[in-house]
Amino acid sequence: MAKELTSRSESYSQWYNDLVIKADLAEYSAVRGCMVIKPYGYSIWEKMQRALDDMFKETGHTNAYFPLFIPKSFFSKEANHVEGFAKECAVVTHYRLKNDPDGKGVIVDPEAKLEEELIVRPTSETIIWNTYRNWIQSYRDLPIKLNQWANVVRWEMRTRLFLRTAEFLWQEGHTAHATKEEAIEETETMLNVYARFAEEWMAMPVVKGYKTANERFAGALETMTMEALMQDGKALQSGTSHFLGQNFAKAFDVQFTNKEGKLDYVWATSWGVSTRLMGALIMSHSDDHGLVLPPKLAPVQVAIVPIYKNDEQLAQINEVAAKICAELKALGISYKYDNDDTKKPGWKFAEYELKGVPVRLAIGPRDIENQTLEMARRDTLTKEVVPMAGIADQVKVLLNDIQSNIFRKAYAYREANTTVVDDYEEFKRLLDEKGGFFLCHWDGTSETEELIKNETKATIRCIPLEGPVEPGKCMVTGKPSARRVLFARAY
């Protein structure tokens, strides 16, 4: 099966599509732009959810649930928000179907028209802040730190599985604070949570920073982002955290009595990551043989394949495998012992490579004799014969090593593909030649940003939080620049 994947060098885009389909992660549905997340893909998403949810709870957040539908008028209340979100969206206008008098089908009942249309949420700031108005009277009611796991819909014209779909799954945090400082701190805390998740769980290095005004969330005063570099040299925005100021509180009239007894508007943040992270995960590590999954997010961490010629051999291997499985289980390692007789070992090897299972153990008759087995790692595609004794501990060490190794590899790739450039012509040339991240000086104006975008399709991914701050001159206009910013073409 692995052979059927288009190679990355041939077409990265086709390789991605092939891999998502062939590794059983997701597929398009009968509804334009909407995907079916298949069980294997969903089990990775579940692991992401669990890890993130634990981190949200550790940082003092609780989950809640707000309605799928938002009255149309809510979108008009925050001037910037409406421009950004109320445009391409699914609009519910009716609430009933009836039998078609002329045929066997059903038609929309024209008498069941809603007084006010409902929008399927593209994001929930408006309905949540409309709700918070009734929850917040005093500083004693603050902070409110909520998160919801939900589906949202944005009517995208061009869609790609996981990366851009009309419906997607995400979490959206919405917090309310008594002070500006506290809201800014929350915005930063959550970006750091995301970055920690990206690096420690997904093994995906990220650059943290601020979005420019042009690239901010509609309604935010500041948008913080984490940007990851994919193997084709394009950036992928992987999570954002927004400092919303008092914009939504003003739009929905959410005031509170502060400690000094005065009325003030509440300060807000929102932050989210989505099933887009699945795309980021796939494009960070995988190769022409298939998925490469970080052990911490792999639904199956170890596949065990028996190699045998007759039932007697299989019986012996089954017995040994049962012991190994028990040992793995005791260490909390997830495994699959695959003694399906209808498939050949070679087929299984290719299948587990395609699915990104981090470690594969193979046990044959000679292994039984020698008390050994073959241990293969997915990330490097190397294997070795190891003693059977203490195999679970060896696997545990190997899983940790794979987790670190794929992070290091992705980090090294990013370092090798981050270029410091001062000349605009060189920037354009290198962007076409090799892509990647570019650290360049920029004069801070939207005009220059737009010009670069129009001429090169590269955008400012962020103004990085970390790294040296050295002043210089804008590569386009020569005007002063306080520090280099991160440019790239992006998904």
Next chain:
Amino acid sequence: MAKELTSRSESYSQWYNDLVIKADLAEYSAVRGCMVIKPYGYSIWEKMQRALDDMFKETGHTNAYFPLFIPKSFFSKEANHVEGFAKECAVVTHYRLKNDPDGKGVIVDPEAKLEEELIVRPTSETIIWNTYRNWIQSYRDLPIKLNQWANVVRWEMRTRLFLRTAEFLWQEGHTAHATKEEAIEETETMLNVYARFAEEWMAMPVVKGYKTANERFAGALETMTMEALMQDGKALQSGTSHFLGQNFAKAFDVQFTNKEGKLDYVWATSWGVSTRLMGALIMSHSDDHGLVLPPKLAPVQVAIVPIYKNDEQLAQINEVAAKICAELKALGISYKYDNDDTKKPGWKFAEYELKGVPVRLAIGPRDIENQTLEMARRDTLTKEVVPMAGIADQVKVLLNDIQSNIFRKAYAYREANTTVVDDYEEFKRLLDEKGGFFLCHWDGTSETEELIKNETKATIRCIPLEGPVEPGKCMVTGKPSARRVLFARAY
């Protein structure tokens, strides 16, 4: 706060609404019939989800995700299904808004009309079976045993928080099998999973059985149900499992090659429970003081309240409490130590009663002296002074006891309110006088069932799976009946 609840005897319905609101479980939103599930309510739902999800996985199911939207035409494909589900639903007709040329708001862009309207899923059989067509060719592709956690929308005219809302959260299992027998076994297995969850986690006894033809799921050959008795003598359908036969496979042309090499249609089941279970939980155990939660589903199992007159006393209690918290944590018991200085102990006691926290510990200066504390249980509203030594173990025993006790109490209530009646006039009288479950003979016809429903508002909740099978005569027509069936008025 507890005093503000309407008493159950005054108005059960108002008591329920008061409790849902005042215990911070849920509230209505700005969107008609849609609710906001508040953090406390959602944390109970999360515990339900986790327990159910574990049980689904133990029985060989995996999660996946299918689109929110279903093309309108899909509903016309299964004749019974369309009658049951395609009527009161949210219909998406457009995919864009635009600025209102006459004002500041937004209007639906008439040029962005969908070619085919999309229905917000009321249930997902149609889109899932349309997908299964591409997944299933051979018996080797079977069984498929998937579940999804999702939101669904049914445009209900009369709504009640948790019990009947336009949007609700649920899980829906959808399985595909090679044989009729296997599908029937799956239908039964999942009803048993639900019943085990209801009894072991929710402490809510249920009667398992088959629905009559009238009450079946639209498109099912058999619907199995579990029915619980609420404190006001009304039944609540708490979970259903459907044997769908080959209806959806035929409607969506899902055929497979069986072991004999012949083409056949695939056999199907579906099963679901929803946030309605929250309503069932509330109405099974709670009292005029507030919620009573089974310890297994309580977000906080133990509340610890310090009682003190000065900072010195508080410091001593804090120290002792820290040790107790550490002990509770070690036993996996969730707790909250509430030393909020702005609230009085009496307020806290009432608050934790209202929220249904199973165990409350109070520690005062005398307790520090005597090495004791006060341990109160929510279910019986009794308390005792107990030694501080080994308190965590005592709490653990008490939590188990509360879990059993509220089940026994609910079970005893149901037994006391299940009446065997042979006379139709007596049935009508007792139904009005005391309500509850009634075991009666019925002639098996839809006509008689309808007549009883029209005259009494009671319906056949199920044909029970368990209990004695004794033949008799229909209480209305006098015609032969093979066994008694369960009647009740229902939510």
